[in-house]
Amino acid sequence: xxxxxxxxxxxxxxxxxxxxxxxxxxxxxxxxxxxxxxxxxxxxxxxxxxxxxxxxxxxxxxxxxxxxxxxx
Amino acid sequence: xxxxxxxxxxxxxxxxxxxxxxxxxxxxxxxxxxxxxxxxxxxxxxxxxxxxxxxxxxxxxxxxxxxxxxxxxxxxxxxxxxxxxxxxxxxxxxxxxxxxxxxxxxxxxxxxxxxxxxxxxxxxxxxxxxxxxxxxxxxxxxxxxxxxxxxxxxxxxxxxxxxxxxxxxxxxxxxxxxxxxxxxxxxxxxxxxxxxxxxxxxxxxxxxxxxxxxxxxxxxxxxxxxxxxxxxxxxxxxxxxxxxxxxxxxxxxxxxxxxxxxxxxxxxxxxxxxxxxxxxxxxxxxxxxxxxxxxxxxxxxxxxxxxxxxxxxxxxxxxxxxxxxxxxxxxxxxxxxxxxxxxxxxxxxxxxxxxxxxxxxxxxxxxxxxxxxxxxxxxxxxxxxxxxxxxxxxxxxxxx
Ligand code: SF4
Numbered sequence: 001x002x003x004x005x006x007x008x009x010x011x012x013x014x015x016x017x018x019x020x021x022x023x024x025x026x027x028x029x030x031x032x033x034x035x036x037x038x039x040x041x042x043x044x045x046x047x048x049x050x051x052x053x054x055x056x057x058x059x060x061x062x063x064x065x066x067x068x069x070x071x072x
Numbered sequence: 073x074x075x076x077x078x079x080x081x082x083x084x085x086x087x088x089x090x091x092x093x094x095x096x097x098x099x100x101x102x103x104x105x106x107x108x109x110x111x112x113x114x115x116x117x118x119x120x121x122x123x124x125x126x127x128x129x130x131x132x133x134x135x136x137x138x139x140x141x142x143x144x145x146x147x148x149x150x151x152x153x154x155x156x157x158x159x160x161x162x163x164x165x166x167x168x169x170x171x172x173x174x175x176x177x178x179x180x181x182x183x184x185x186x187x188x189x190x191x192x193x194x195x196x197x198x199x200x201x202x203x204x205x206x207x208x209x210x211x212x213x214x215x216x217x218x219x220x221x222x223x224x225x226x227x228x229x230x231x232x233x234x235x236x237x238x239x240x241x242x243x244x245x246x247x248x249x250x251x252x253x254x255x256x257x258x259x260x261x262x263x264x265x266x267x268x269x270x271x272x273x274x275x276x277x278x279x280x281x282x283x284x285x286x287x288x289x290x291x292x293x294x295x296x297x298x299x300x301x302x303x304x305x306x307x308x309x310x311x312x313x314x315x316x317x318x319x320x321x322x323x324x325x326x327x328x329x330x331x332x333x334x335x336x337x338x339x340x341x342x343x344x345x346x347x348x349x350x351x352x353x354x355x356x357x358x359x360x361x362x363x364x365x366x367x368x369x370x371x372x373x374x375x376x377x378x379x380x381x382x383x384x385x386x387x388x389x390x391x392x393x394x395x396x397x398x399x400x401x402x403x404x405x406x407x408x409x410x411x412x413x414x415x416x417x418x419x420x421x422x423x424x425x426x427x428x429x430x431x432x433x434x435x436x437x438x439x440x441x442x443x444x445x446x447x448x449x450x451x452x453x454x455x456x457x458x459x460x461x462x463x464x465x466x467x468x469x470x471x472x
Binding site (some may be wrong): 003015016017018019021022023025029030031032033034036054057058059061062 | 199419
């Protein structure tokens with residue numbers, strides 16, 4: 001069974017680099033005024049898992065956490 | 073354990089190949105991720121050469137980026153400036169929470185979406201540069217005629233510096249990043265820039281325009297803080313991307329198979345830029361971080377007050393992270409490269425830099441077919457003694 005991915009972000013930690021929005025534009029965008037992260041889809045489908053994981057790894061400030069759980 | 077830690081005096085700077093970091097750095101990395109680095113002023117600090125540890129250190133809040141912790145890892149003509157507190161507004165040298173305050177104010181100006189709105193303007197500037205190159209040449213100096221004008225014009229427009237003052241700035245920022253500049257020389261350059269921006273801030277307060285500095289006058293930053301922030305953005309904007317544009321195209325032209333790949337499929341361009349930024353990591357002295365407390369890294373005790381220097385070029389060539397790292401491979405996965413740094417201080421202008429590189433390269437390759445460097449790589453003068461690596465000039469010609 002494919003894993004389920006749940007995204008959690010911490011805007012207090014986010015520095016607004018936009019790396020996430022660039023790596024996975026379908027999943028992340030940025031707030032207009034301070035550039036901090038906005039999650040478009042909190043539980044992205046399997047086809048978005050790879051880019052979401054890349055975005056989390058690329059995020060320089062560690063503001064993106066991914067919770068992986070097995071779907072029953 | 074302790075005797076296994078390699079020790080070196082000063083950061084190695086001599087490159088056997090202009091595109092590769094100094095060989096000593098890979099040798100050190102093979103021995104250990106962390107080496108003892110004896111700074112020219114006698115400070116006993118550390119050098120990180122491996123990718124995983126570079127990311128760890130740069131993301132660790134127990135390390136400070138404040139000026140007070142700075143020691144220079146290379147000999148400089150000017151005297152050491154350590155223990156001078158960070159000036160107001162020089163946000164890149166602040167720690168949270170002060171740093172965060174600036175980053176919040178500025179990040180909105182450099183978002184992915186915001187940069188997309190600048191693309192037509194970047195294209196116009198790039199096209200104008202090529203028009204001029206075509207009018208005068210071939211040949212041309214790609215650094216002077218193309219790589220420098222694009223980012224410097226963009227940063228001036230963004231911040232609100234009148235274009236006619238750009239040259240004066242370029243001259244001074246060059247002095248600031250030059251390790252051979254004397255204290256007096258860099259003092260003058262510094263005073264000029266600081267003074268200019270201070271007056272500019274006053275002018276924007278009195279008569280705001282559409283630019284970033286005008287926008288920031290509405291925040292709670294004082295004039296002094298605004299000046300420091302403005303200086304930081306201008307110096308960074310003038311000295312970095314220009315070098316990446318020219319050095320990147322140089323590397324691309326030296327790797328004809330890769331260039332052919334790109335010309336065949338321009339959708340590769342975005343990935344190509346990430347790879348070029350990885351391959352040619354232009355920040356080759358620093359970042360530095362000072363330990364705010366004793367920190368254990370890889371089983372080694374880093375003592376409070378000791379400086380850890382992270383070599384981004386070495387980290388980006390780490391074979392544990394990138395297969396065959398010394399090969400330019402435009403199709404590789406570059407995830408996690410540290411070409412823009414890592415951690416909360418990661419480059420604030422990186423989306424602008426990406427847009428300038430992407431547009432710059434596509435205009436250049438489209439409009440100047442057969443573009444080639446007229447000298448062999450060993451005859452191209454490199455900026456090895458500058459804080460930002462690159463070419464001093466890049467003589468090129470093309471099919472007329
Ligand atoms: S990559 Fe990280 S720091 Fe940058 S905008 Fe996204 S969440 Fe914020």
